[in-house]
Amino acid sequence: MPPSESEPFDLTARSTVNSCWGALAMEVLARLGIRTVITSPGSRSTPLTVAAARNPRIEALSILDERSAAFYALGLGKITGRPVALVCTSGSAAANYWPAVVEASMGGTPLLLLTADRPPELRNCTSGQTIDQCKIYGDYVRHFVELSLPQASPDMLAYLRQTLVHAVHISLCANAGPVHLNFPFRDPLAPDSESSEPVVDAETLEVASTVITRPCEVVPLGSVIDMVALERLSSHTKGIIVVGTESPRCGDEAFTDAIAMISDKLGWPVITDALNPLRSHAEGNPLLITRYDAFLSDTHKADELFPTAILQIGSLPTSKALRAWLSSLDVVSFLLTSRPINTDSLHRIATPLYGDALALAEHLQPQRVEANWAKLWSAIEQETANKLDSKILPIESMFEGKVAWLLSKHLPVDTSVFLASSMSVRYAEYFWEANSRAYSFFCNRGANGIDGTLSTALGVAHGGKPSVLLTGDLAFLHDSNGLLAAGQLKGSLTVVLINNNGGGIFEHLPVSQIDSSFEYFFATPQSVDLSKLCKAHGIRHEQLQDWNSFISSITVLPESGLRILELRTDRKADRATLSEILKI
Numbered sequence: 001m002p003p004s005e006s007e008p009f010d011l012t013a014r015s016t017v018n019s020c021w022g023a024l025a026m027e028v029l030a031r032l033g034i035r036t037v038i039t040s041p042g043s044r045s046t047p048l049t050v051a052a053a054r055n056p057r058i059e060a061l062s063i064l065d066e067r068s069a070a071f072y073a074l075g076l077g078k079i080t081g082r083p084v085a086l087v088c089t090s091g092s093a094a095a096n097y098w099p100a101v102v103e104a105s106m107g108g109t110p111l112l113l114l115t116a117d118r119p120p121e122l123r124n125c126t127s128g129q130t131i132d133q134c135k136i137y138g139d140y141v142r143h144f145v146e147l148s149l150p151q152a153s154p155d156m157l158a159y160l161r162q163t164l165v166h167a168v169h170i171s172l173c174a175n176a177g178p179v180h181l182n183f184p185f186r187d188p189l190a191p192d193s194e195s196s197e198p199v200v201d202a203e204t205l206e207v208a209s210t211v212i213t214r215p216c217e218v219v220p221l222g223s224v225i226d227m228v229a230l231e232r233l234s235s236h237t238k239g240i241i242v243v244g245t246e247s248p249r250c251g252d253e254a255f256t257d258a259i260a261m262i263s264d265k266l267g268w269p270v271i272t273d274a275l276n277p278l279r280s281h282a283e284g285n286p287l288l289i290t291r292y293d294a295f296l297s298d299t300h301k302a303d304e305l306f307p308t309a310i311l312q313i314g315s316l317p318t319s320k321a322l323r324a325w326l327s328s329l330d331v332v333s334f335l336l337t338s339r340p341i342n343t344d345s346l347h348r349i350a351t352p353l354y355g356d357a358l359a360l361a362e363h364l365q366p367q368r369v370e371a372n373w374a375k376l377w378s379a380i381e382q383e384t385a386n387k388l389d390s391k392i393l394p395i396e397s398m399f400e401g402k403v404a405w406l407l408s409k410h411l412p413v414d415t416s417v418f419l420a421s422s423m424s425v426r427y428a429e430y431f432w433e434a435n436s437r438a439y440s441f442f443c444n445r446g447a448n449g450i451d452g453t454l455s456t457a458l459g460v461a462h463g464g465k466p467s468v469l470l471t472g473d474l475a476f477l478h479d480s481n482g483l484l485a486a487g488q489l490k491g492s493l494t495v496v497l498i499n500n501n502g503g504g505i506f507e508h509l510p511v512s513q514i515d516s517s518f519e520y521f522f523a524t525p526q527s528v529d530l531s532k533l534c535k536a537h538g539i540r541h542e543q544l545q546d547w548n549s550f551i552s553s554i555t556v557l558p559e560s561g562l563r564i565l566e567l568r569t570d571r572k573a574d575r576a577t578l579s580e581i582l583k584i
Contacts, residue, residue: 464491
């Protein structure tokens with residue numbers, strides 16, 4: 001149900017204490033800037049669901065599967081930067097939020113979990129649809145509150161308001177993430193349609209729902225930079241900047257400008273994977289390095305490129321080759337992070353810098369630059385790029401790696417791109433070229449799993465610009481319930497689905513060399529007819545046979561709806577082709 005910005009919500013129209021409590025909760029959230037509430041069907045959550053549906057300032061969506069609903073909310077939270085509220089009934093419904101909660105926590109995405117619950121007297125006595133929901137998500141939420149049973153006194157209504165204000169604030173703080181509020185309700189759960197008397201008068205409710213804080217404001221990040229550490233950083237002329245998974249709160253352009261400024265002041269090249277804005281904002285960033293996975297395997301080149309310092313911004317890139325090379329370097333390391341988390345999985349002796357790239361760029365003074373150092377990296381990057389492109393261009397057979405390469409060249413400017421885990425993100429890291437097409441990248445790399453891939457991508461696409469999901473068949477099928485949510489999509493999502501009938505990533509691991517059990521237990525081919533699956537859900541499906549058809553299908557994206565573009569590849573042939581291409 002679409003929100004209205006102007007129409008006021010009549011809180012007095014709710015005639016029961018539960019209905020008043022739910023209505024006030026939704027009105028406060030709306031005034032705090034929460035635009036979307038995603039519900040799943042259930043009885044105990046009736047006061048919250050009805051209130052969300054009736055509030056004209058809230059977009060209320062209904063998604064059957066709580067797991068899919070949570071990932072949909074996660075995707076929408078990623079692209080908007082504001083929390084989406086989830087509403088579910090009591091019992092195992094709340095447990096189905098778990099995978100998305102973990103991803104939101106590890107990825108720093110704001111989320112509000114409003115779980116309805118039985119009252120205390122119906123817990124621990126085999127009452128139906130009841131589990132222990134208190135702190136069910138453990139340390140994966142930033143904050144948990146077990147709310148009181150609804151009461152209509154002014155003091156208790158004020159308590160509900162301030163609990164919600166605090167919850168939204170915490171979800172958006174420097175360490176953004178999910179917040180869990182558990183709402184117990186006694187019967188009756190539905191509004192009393194026959195009663196005309198409000199539980200609370202209009203003036204009391206208006207006071208109770210008054211909020212002063214600006215809506216959904218991101219809590220400012222401190223810009224304090226350790227000046228002593230900064231002087232140590234600046235003393236090196238042969239350093240490198242490594243940027244991995246990073247979705248900057250300051251915006252893509254501001255972030256890429258800040259990295260360009262840091263690189264320019266230090267004279268250091270920037271090693272960047274596909275999971276941040278840098279590769280798609282290459283203009284003004286002349287020292288971007290993207291083909292490192294190929295040339296770092298050359299021992300001679302790797303030795304030539306030995307730095308004396310490393311500045312890591314955010315998490316490390318996906319590349320195992322890069323991580324192995326960084327791990328072998330006994331050099332000074334600096335870790336810049338905007339969240340209070342440990343980003344160094346290599347456990348180096350490193351100096352932490354807490355802040356964002358903008359703050360570092362502003363505090364950093366121009367340094368003496370070793371021009372030949374940057375030229376060396378740039379020359380090797382260009383040479384490697386030319387060799388890789390010359391190998392990929394003539395490939396006529398369906399090779400999974402060429403899909404990412406072509407997407408980087410032919411997607412419309414300003415497309416939102418969601419990269420699934422496993423091989424999709426790795427092929428993007430290998431072959432997504434640097435350009436200035438202003439793509440926005442999204443992924444679930446907090447836990448690095450394939451959980452909720454389709455549903456998260458739908459959330460990213462909701463209400464925004466045309467979007468694309470690059471995924472394999474297993475990641476897609478693992479979240480096929482996400483197809484049920486396609487009817488809620490207000491926007492456009494094109495799914496580029498690589499169907500190699502199994503888990504292609506396992507072909508690149510030592511386990512692929514074991515006996516015949518590999519196919520059954522690891523590759524796990526599902527042999528699903530995707531065209532029939534899509535037809536059952538009323539989803540447009542196309543199987544593409546050649547690269548010209550693929551290019552034509554991605555050059556212009558539809559304005560609305562979900563469509564699946566299926567490309568069938570041979571995962572064993574893909575592995576062999578990749579190995580050959582990377583031998584430069």
